Amino acid sequence: MTYCYHIETDRCKGCGLCVAVCPKKVLELSTQVNSMGYFPAYQARPEDCILCAICCTMCPDVAISITETASDACP
Amino acid sequence: MTYCYHIETDRCKGCGLCVAVCPKKVLELSTQVNSMGYFPAYQARPEDCILCAICCTMCPDVAISITETASDACP
Amino acid sequence: MAKLFQRPKSMFDVSTHYCPGCTHGVIHRLVAEAIDALDIRGRTVGIAPVGCAVMAYNYIDCDFQEAAHGRAPAMATGIKRVRPDLMVFTYQGDGDLASIGMGEIVHAANRGEKFTTIFVNNAIYGMTGGQMAPTTMPNQRTTTSPFGRKTEEVGMPIRMAELLATLRTPGYITRQTVIKPKYIQKAKKAIERAFVYQMENRCFSFVEVISTCPTNWGMTPKDAVQWAEDVLLPYYPLGDQKTPDSEVTEKQVAAAGAA
Amino acid sequence: MAKLFQRPKSMFDVSTHYCPGCTHGVIHRLVAEAIDALDIRGRTVGIAPVGCAVMAYNYIDCDFQEAAHGRAPAMATGIKRVRPDLMVFTYQGDGDLASIGMGEIVHAANRGEKFTTIFVNNAIYGMTGGQMAPTTMPNQRTTTSPFGRKTEEVGMPIRMAELLATLRTPGYITRQTVIKPKYIQKAKKAIERAFVYQMENRCFSFVEVISTCPTNWGMTPKDAVQWAEDVLLPYYPLGDQKTPDSEVTEKQVAAAGAA
Amino acid sequence: MSKVLMKGNEAIAEAAIRAGCLNYFAYPITPQSEVAEYLSWRMTEVNGVFLQGESEVAVSYMIFGAAGAGVRVFTTSSSPGISLMSEGISYLCGAQLPAVFVNIMRGGPGLGGILPSQADYNQATRGVGHGDCRLLVMAPASVQEAAEMVMMAFPLAEKYRNPVMLLGDGLIGQMMEPVEFPDHLKSEPSNKDSWATNGIDHRNGTTRNLVRSLFLDPEALNNNNLMLRAKYERMKAEEVRFEAYNTEGDYQVLIVSYGTMSRVCKTAINALKGQGVEVGLIRPQTLFPFPDVAIREAAAKPSCRTVLSIEMSMGQMVDDVERCLHGVRPVEWYGKCGGEVPTPEEIIDLVKASV
Amino acid sequence: MSKVLMKGNEAIAEAAIRAGCLNYFAYPITPQSEVAEYLSWRMTEVNGVFLQGESEVAVSYMIFGAAGAGVRVFTTSSSPGISLMSEGISYLCGAQLPAVFVNIMRGGPGLGGILPSQADYNQATRGVGHGDCRLLVMAPASVQEAAEMVMMAFPLAEKYRNPVMLLGDGLIGQMMEPVEFPDHLKSEPSNKDSWATNGIDHRNGTTRNLVRSLFLDPEALNNNNLMLRAKYERMKAEEVRFEAYNTEGDYQVLIVSYGTMSRVCKTAINALKGQGVEVGLIRPQTLFPFPDVAIREAAAKPSCRTVLSIEMSMGQMVDDVERCLHGVRPVEWYGKCGGEVPTPEEIIDLVKASV
Amino acid sequence: MQSEVMFAGFGGQGIMLIGKILAHAAMEEGYEVAWIPSYGPEMRGGTAYCMVVIGDQPIGSPIIKNPSHLVAMNRPSLQKFVSTIKSGGVVMINSSLIPDDVQRNDVDVLKLPVVEIATDTGSSKAANIVALAAFVARSKLVPLETLKRCIEEEFQSRPKLIPLNMKAMEAGVAAANK
Amino acid sequence: MQSEVMFAGFGGQGIMLIGKILAHAAMEEGYEVAWIPSYGPEMRGGTAYCMVVIGDQPIGSPIIKNPSHLVAMNRPSLQKFVSTIKSGGVVMINSSLIPDDVQRNDVDVLKLPVVEIATDTGSSKAANIVALAAFVARSKLVPLETLKRCIEEEFQSRPKLIPLNMKAMEAGVAAANK
Ligand SMILES: Cc1ncc(C[n+]2csc(CCOP(=O)(O)OP(=O)(O)O)c2C)c(N)n1
Ligand SMILES: Cc1ncc(C[n+]2csc(CCOP(=O)(O)OP(=O)(O)O)c2C)c(N)n1
Ligand code: SF4
Ligand code: SF4
Numbered sequence A, B: 001m002t003y004c005y006h007i008e009t010d011r012c013k014g015c016g017l018c019v020a021v022c023p024k025k026v027l028e029l030s031t032q033v034n035s036m037g038y039f040p041a042y043q044a045r046p047e048d049c050i051l052c053a054i055c056c057t058m059c060p061d062v063a064i065s066i067t068e069t070a071s072d073a074c075p
Numbered sequence C, D: 001m002a003k004l005f006q007r008p009k010s011m012f013d014v015s016t017h018y019c020p021g022c023t024h025g026v027i028h029r030l031v032a033e034a035i036d037a038l039d040i041r042g043r044t045v046g047i048a049p050v051g052c053a054v055m056a057y058n059y060i061d062c063d064f065q066e067a068a069h070g071r072a073p074a075m076a077t078g079i080k081r082v083r084p085d086l087m088v089f090t091y092q093g094d095g096d097l098a099s100i101g102m103g104e105i106v107h108a109a110n111r112g113e114k115f116t117t118i119f120v121n122n123a124i125y126g127m128t129g130g131q132m133a134p135t136t137m138p139n140q141r142t143t144t145s146p147f148g149r150k151t152e153e154v155g156m157p158i159r160m161a162e163l164l165a166t167l168r169t170p171g172y173i174t175r176q177t178v179i180k181p182k183y184i185q186k187a188k189k190a191i192e193r194a195f196v197y198q199m200e201n202r203c204f205s206f207v208e209v210i211s212t213c214p215t216n217w218g219m220t221p222k223d224a225v226q227w228a229e230d231v232l233l234p235y236y237p238l239g240d241q242k243t244p245d246s247e248v249t250e251k252q253v254a255a256a257g258a259a
Numbered sequence E, F: 001m002s003k004v005l006m007k008g009n010e011a012i013a014e015a016a017i018r019a020g021c022l023n024y025f026a027y028p029i030t031p032q033s034e035v036a037e038y039l040s041w042r043m044t045e046v047n048g049v050f051l052q053g054e055s056e057v058a059v060s061y062m063i064f065g066a067a068g069a070g071v072r073v074f075t076t077s078s079s080p081g082i083s084l085m086s087e088g089i090s091y092l093c094g095a096q097l098p099a100v101f102v103n104i105m106r107g108g109p110g111l112g113g114i115l116p117s118q119a120d121y122n123q124a125t126r127g128v129g130h131g132d133c134r135l136l137v138m139a140p141a142s143v144q145e146a147a148e149m150v151m152m153a154f155p156l157a158e159k160y161r162n163p164v165m166l167l168g169d170g171l172i173g174q175m176m177e178p179v180e181f182p183d184h185l186k187s188e189p190s191n192k193d194s195w196a197t198n199g200i201d202h203r204n205g206t207t208r209n210l211v212r213s214l215f216l217d218p219e220a221l222n223n224n225n226l227m228l229r230a231k232y233e234r235m236k237a238e239e240v241r242f243e244a245y246n247t248e249g250d251y252q253v254l255i256v257s258y259g260t261m262s263r264v265c266k267t268a269i270n271a272l273k274g275q276g277v278e279v280g281l282i283r284p285q286t287l288f289p290f291p292d293v294a295i296r297e298a299a300a301k302p303s304c305r306t307v308l309s310i311e312m313s314m315g316q317m318v319d320d321v322e323r324c325l326h327g328v329r330p331v332e333w334y335g336k337c338g339g340e341v342p343t344p345e346e347i348i349d350l351v352k353a354s355v
Numbered sequence G, H: 001m002q003s004e005v006m007f008a009g010f011g012g013q014g015i016m017l018i019g020k021i022l023a024h025a026a027m028e029e030g031y032e033v034a035w036i037p038s039y040g041p042e043m044r045g046g047t048a049y050c051m052v053v054i055g056d057q058p059i060g061s062p063i064i065k066n067p068s069h070l071v072a073m074n075r076p077s078l079q080k081f082v083s084t085i086k087s088g089g090v091v092m093i094n095s096s097l098i099p100d101d102v103q104r105n106d107v108d109v110l111k112l113p114v115v116e117i118a119t120d121t122g123s124s125k126a127a128n129i130v131a132l133a134a135f136v137a138r139s140k141l142v143p144l145e146t147l148k149r150c151i152e153e154e155f156q157s158r159p160k161l162i163p164l165n166m167k168a169m170e171a172g173v174a175a176a177n178k
C-alpha cells in the first residue's frame, strides 16, 4: 500500500493557508505561475510529511488529496 | 369647590370595564340604548363614589371625566 | 383623595372606531398623556400602523404619517435621521410588528434609532378579522387556526421584548399591559420614560403593551381582560427587559470584546 | 497515522470562483461531506443565496434552487412543507440572512421548519464589493463605512445565533468557524449534527460559520484567518447556543406557562 | 356536482382544491382573507398544505420553493400584497416555474381602501416585476367564472411553466353566487421530473435538477429571455379569451370592459337597447394576452363610431385598447377608482353623450 | 465648474448633492453600489444623511418617512431592488410625496445578471406599484445627462408632489465620462409646510399635518385618484422631453430608442448616412410622459415607411410606440436582453433589411 | 324579471346571514342569484348591509342604486335607504329599534317589533330570522317551505339552534300575515 | 476621428486605473471621452478589461466591436482581443506574462516585459503604469506631458507613490522608444 499525496496545481489558488497550517512545515508556494495565474503550493520537503491531512482539511479549494494505491508508485 | 363626575353617554360603548373595576361598585350599565346603539354606563350609586378615578383610568373611550368647578353645581 | 381626570389635550374629542372594551383606546390615551406631560406635541410625529390603529391619527393630535403594513420603524428611521430634533413614535400591532415587520423592527432597534415604539400585542390580527399572529398563544383559535395554534406546526409565540433585548444596542425594552388599572399606571410611566429617553437622545425605546381584542377573541370585554391576565401574562411577563443604564456597562463590555 | 483525504463525492470536480483563501470553499466541502456521510444526495435540495455563494450549485452536486436575496428560508419552507421527505438546506451569507433576510430567518426558525441553515458570517458583503453588513465589527472599514463602523450611528453587530436562540421553537443553534483546522473538525460535526436533526424530523437547525473575506477585508488569506480569530471570535463566541435536548425541557416549561 | 352558493373567495379556494392544487401559502389581507380562512380547515380535510406566511414577500418565495419542488401551489392576496410579491413573481418567471397568483384588487395607490378596484391592470399585465416577465392574466366576471378560471389556471401555468394570475376585483371575492366546479376542468399535475428539484431519487435519476434565474453570461441570459419571449408570443397565439356581447347587430359604440365592471356595462347595454341605442361589448377574459384583434375588428365595424374603455381605474386598460385599435376608431376612457363602482345609469349617460 | 471625469454612479451621487439633496438611504446592489459608496463619505463632508438600510423594502419607507418630513431625499437601486420598493413607491404616490428613485437597470427577470438592460421599462412606466400610481420617468443617455436629470428630478418631484424615477442602464452607471454640474440646475427645496410632518412648532402652527394614503370613503379615494390623474395629465402636457436626431431630411426609417441603446443607434445612423440610407431617431428623454405626438408626427413623414423600437429588452417600449402611432406606420421591435448591447453593425443590418 | 332586496342594520344583527339564506332559497327555486355584502371599513360597529339580487336572467350589474325591497333593522339604515326603494316594493321595518314612520305611500310598509317577537319565541338573537320570515311572507319572493329548508340547512352544524329558529320563522310569518 | 483602446488583463493588475488615466488625459486635451469598464460577474479573479474611447465628436455607441488599439496585460486577453483590433492599431503586449507572438502584420506590435521593467524601477506593482506610458509613447494618443500630469493627479492622495510611478512612466516611455 502506498499513500499518494497530490496537489492539483491548476486547482490551487496559492492562498498559502495549507503552508501556514502544516505542522511539519512541508509546504511552500511555488514561484511558477499556474494556468489561473496563481503561484500554487507544493511539498517543498515531502520527506517530512506525516500525512496528517491537516493541509487537506484547510484547503478551501480541495486541491490536495491523499489516496491509497495498491501499486508501488502513485499515478 | 365641587367635583363633577361625568360620563359622556354618547361616547360610552357599554363595555362594562369601568363597572368591573370600580372599587365601590358605583357603576352599572344602563338599559337605555345610546345613539351608537350601546348601553352606556352610569353611576347607579353616585353617593358611594370616592372619586378615585379608577374607572376613568380604565375607560378605553375616555368617556368619563372628573373636573372641578368653582361654582356649586356641575354644568 | 379625589382625583381629577380629563381627556388629554393632545387627544381629539371624538369617539373612536374601536370595538367596545378594546384596550387600544387606553393605550392611545397613555401616549397622548405622555405627549402632554412632556409638552412635545409641537415637535412630535406619530406613525400609525396598518392594523386596527391605522386611524390613530384621528384620535391623537400631532403630526402623523401613516405607515405601510410593518414598515413603521423604517419610516421612523427616515424621519428621525433627517430631523433628529423631532420626537417620533411608532404605534404598531403584533401582526404589523412581529410578523411582516420583523426585519424592520429588529434593524431599527439594532441601529439604535432614537425613536419610541409602542407595540400593541393582542395576540391576533384584529383589523382583518382575527387571523393568527406570531404572538397567538398555543391552542388559541383564530380564523386561520380554526383548530387552535398547533405549536408543532407553527412554533411557539414570539416574545418580541425578549428577542429585542438580546441585541446590544437598543436601550429601553419593557413589557407592560393595560388590562387593569394597576397595570395602566405602570404602563403610563413606562411610556413616559420611553419618550424621555428619546428626548435625551439616549437610545431606541420599546414598550410592548399586552392588549385585548374582545371581538376577535370572541369574548366580552370583561372576559377578555381576564383571559389576558390568565393566559397572556404568564407567557408574556411584565417588566423591563433592558434599561439604558444597564446598557452602558454592556457597551463597555462590547467595546472591550471588539476590534 | 496517515489519513486519506479526497474530494467528497457530492462535490463537482471543478474549480470555484472564490477568491484565493476564501473559506466559503471549506464550508462547501463540509456540507458535501455531510451529504456523503449521511448518504442523502438523492433526496437533498440545497438553496443557494444571493451572495458570493450564489453559484454554490456549481460545486455541490444535489438538487438546487437559487434564492432571491435573503429569501432562502422562505423557499426552504415552501419545499419542506410540500415535500417533508426531502432534506433541505439553505446556505446564506450575513448580508443575505442578517440584513435583508432577517424576517424570513426569524420566522422560519420560530415556526420550527425542519430544514438546516448554514449561515456564513464573514462580517461583510462579499459579492457586491465589501459593503457594511449587520455583522460588521465596530470600527471595521468597508466600502460603505469608509471611516469604520460607527456603533453610535448604526449599532453593534448582530449576533444571529444568540438572537435565534431566544426563540422557544428552534432546536439546534450553534456557532462554528473554519478558519483553522481544529475548528474545521468541530464545524464538520456540527453540520452533520444539524442534518441529522433534520433527518429525524426533530427541529430547525442552524449552523453559523465564521468565515473570511480576504478580498474585501483587504488582507492576505493568512492575515484574514488571524483577524477572524483575534477580532471576530471574541465577539462571536463559538459553541452551541441551543440543542434540541435542552429544548425538550424548555418546551415543557412553555407548555406549563401557556394556555 | 350541483350548484352551491358561495362567496367568490371561498369558490376560488375550493376550485383550487378541485383543480388538484393542495398547497397554499398566503398572508391575510382584505378583501381576500376568506380564501385563507377557508383553506385553513379545508386543507386539513384533504391532507393538503396550508401555511400562513410571515409576509407577502416570504409567501412569494414559499410559492417559489414549492413550485420549484414540483407541486401545484397557489396564493391569494390583494393589491399592496401583490406589490410585495413582485420581486418573487419576476423570479418565478425567470426560473420558469408554474404557480397561480390570485389578486383580489382593492383601491390604491398606497393603502388606498378595501373596496373593489381594477387599478392593478397595469401592474398585472406589464410591470409586476423587473425584467422581461409576463403573467398570463385572467379576469373573471362572476363567481362561477372565477372558479372555472382557477381550475384552468393550473394546467395553463404548467403548459407554459409560467405563473398565471387571476385578477379579480373585491366584489368578485366578496359576492356570493351559485357555483359549480365542472368535472371537465379537473386536471392532473404535469410531470415535472425534467426540471423540478424533487429529489434525484424521486426521479430514479443520477443527475440533479437546478432551478435558477441567474445567467451571468449575457448570451445565456439573452437566450433565456428569448425563450420567455417565445412563450409569451405563444400565449398571444393560443390563449386569448374574450366574450363578445351584443356585437351581432350594428352598434354605434363599442365598450371594452372586464370583470365586475363589464356586468354593469351589460346591464347598461340592455337598458340602452330598450331605448334604441345599440352598444357592443368586448369583455377580455384574458388581459394578457389581450384580445387585440377582436377589439380592432369589432371597432372597425362600419356602424361603430367610438370605443369606450370602462374600468374601475384611472385609465389603464385604455392604453392597450388604444394600442390595439391602430387608430381605426378613437377611444375614450371612463372610470372610477376607490370603491364606488360606476353604475349602469352612469354608463347609459356616458354612451348617450358619446353618440 | 469645469469638467471632471466621473463614473455615472458617482456623477448621480454628486448631482444629487449639487441639487441640494442631502439625504440618502439605500441598499447595495450591482451595478449601482458606487452611489452608496461615494455618498458614504461625501455626505459626511456636506453634513448630510447617509444610511445603508437593511433591505430595499425598508429603504423605500425610509424615503417615505424622510420625504414626508419635508426634506429632499433619494435612493438608488437596480432592478430586483426596485421590485421590492414597488409597494413603497405606490405609497409615496398615494400620499403625494416627492422623492427621487434611481434605477440602474440590470438583466432580468429574477436574479438575471448584472450587465446593462432596459427591461424595467414596463415596470417604471406602468406597473411599479399597485393602484393608479405613475412616476415621472427620465432616461439619460450619457453621464452628463444623468447628472443633469438628477438635478432636474428634485424640483420636478416637488412640483408634482410625486416620485420621479431616473431609469438608467448599467452602462450609464458604470461608464466614466466628463461631466459638469450646471449651476442653472441648482434649486432650493420648495416649502412643504402645508403638508409635511415637520413638526407643528416648526411651522409656527397649531394644526397638525397628516401624510397618508388611506381613504376608506370611496368618494374620498376616488377624489384622491382624480387628483393624481390630473397630475399625470399635467405631466403629459408639460414634461414631455425628447431628442430628435437626423429628422430634418427625408428618412425611410424612424428609430425610437433611448438611453445607451440610442447612442448605438446614432452611431449606426451616422454610418448609414455614409451609405446613403437616411434614418431618423426620436430619443425619448422622458418615458412617462411619453413623446406620443413627436413620434407619431415623425413617423407620419411621407418618406418614412416603418418604425423600429430598439430596446435592450424583449419588447416593452414598442407597446407605447404602437399605441401612439395610431396605425400611421407599422412598428417593429428589435432588441436583446441580458447584457450584450446590440452593436451598431446589428442595427445597420436591421435597417438595411427593413428598407 | 329581477328583484333586489337590501338588508341593512348594525353589525352583529345577523344581516349578512339572512341575506344569504334568502339567496340560497332563491337559488333552490332555480333563480339566478347574487349576494353582495358591504364589506366596508375594516372595523367593527358601523352599519352593515347586503344586497340580494334574484332574477330569471343572468345577473348583470351587482351594483344596484334602486333596490326593489328593503329590510331595515335599525334607524340609520331606514333613513339611508328608504328613499331608494322602487315603487311597489316591500319595506320591512324593525320597529323594536326604529320609531320612525315611512313618508312614502308607493311602497308596502311592514312594521314589526322583531326583537320583541323573537324574545317571546325564545331569544332576541333570532330577531333576524323573524324579520326574514316576515319579509318573505309579505314579498313572496320564495315559497316559505323552501325558506324553511334553507334556514334548517344553515343551522345544520349547530342543530340545537334549529327549533328556536323554526319558531322564530313561524312567528315572523304569523306577524306578517296578521 | 475616434480612437478606441482596449485595456485587458487579470483583475488586480490595475487595468481599470490606467484606462482611467488615459481617458483623463484625453479629456484634458479637449477630446470627448468615455471609459467603459467590464463590470462582469460579481466575483473575483477572472479577466478584467476596460475600453477608452477618444474622439473629436460626441461619442455614440459605447459598445465597440473593433477597437483601434489593445493593451494586453495577460495571455487570455491577448488571445481574446487581438483579432478584433483594427488594422493599423497598436497592440501592446506584456511579455512578462505573455509568451505568444502576434500573427498579424497589419498592426503595430509592442512587446515589453513591463513587470520586469517595473520591478527594476522600484516595484512590480507599477507595471500598469509602465504599460500605459509605453502605449501612449507609441500610439501618441495624448502628449506625454499631459499623461504625466494625470498620473500625478491620480496619486495625489497618496503622494508617496508619485516618484515611483513617475519613474515607471519614464521607464515605459524609454522602453517603447527603444
Ligand atoms: C402589505 C399588506 N399586507 C396585509 C395587509 C392587511 N392587514 C391589514 S391590518 C393587518 C393585521 C393587523 O393586525 P395587528 O398588526 O396585530 O393589529 P391589530 O389590528 O390587531 O391591532 C393585516 C394583515 C395590508 N394592509 N398590507
Ligand atoms: C434584492 C437584492 N438586493 C441586493 C442585491 C445585491 N446583492 C447581491 S449579494 C449581496 C450581499 C452579499 O453579502 P453576503 O450575504 O454577506 O454574502 P457574501 O458575498 O459575503 O458571502 C447583495 C447586497 C440583490 N442581488 N438583490
Ligand atoms: S499532510 Fe500534514 S504534514 Fe503533510 S503536508 Fe499536509 S499538513 Fe503537512
Ligand atoms: S490551501 Fe489549497 S489553494 Fe491554498 S495554497 Fe494550499 S493547496 Fe493551494
Ligand code: SF4
Residues within 6 Å of the ligand: B021, B022, B023, B024, B025, B026, B027, B043, B048, B049, B050, B051, B052, B053, B054, B055, B056
Ligand atoms: S371614581 Fe372610583 S368610586 Fe367613583 S365610580 Fe369611578 S371607580 Fe367608582
Ligand code: SF4
Residues within 6 Å of the ligand: B007, B011, B012, B013, B014, B015, B016, B017, B018, B019, B040, B041, B058, B059, B060, B061, B062, B063, B064, C021
Ligand atoms: S369603560 Fe367607558 S366605554 Fe366602557 S362602559 Fe365604562 S364608560 Fe362606557
Ligand code: SF4
Residues within 6 Å of the ligand: C017, C018, C019, C021, C022, C023, C024, C052, C122, C126, C127, C212, C213, C214, C215, C216, G044
Ligand atoms: S377588532 Fe380587536 S383590536 Fe380591533 S378594535 Fe376590535 S377589539 Fe380592538
Ligand code: SF4
Residues within 6 Å of the ligand: D017, D018, D019, D021, D022, D023, D024, D052, D122, D126, D127, D212, D213, D214, D215, D216, H044
Ligand atoms: S469576495 Fe470575499 S467572500 Fe466573496 S469569494 Fe472573495 S473572499 Fe470570498
Ligand SMILES: [Mg+2]
Residues within 6 Å of the ligand: C051, C093, C094, C095, C120, C121, C122, C123, C124, C125, C126, C133
Ligand atoms: Mg394584533
Ligand SMILES: [Mg+2]
Residues within 6 Å of the ligand: D051, D093, D094, D095, D120, D121, D122, D123, D124, D125, D126, D133
Ligand atoms: Mg458576507
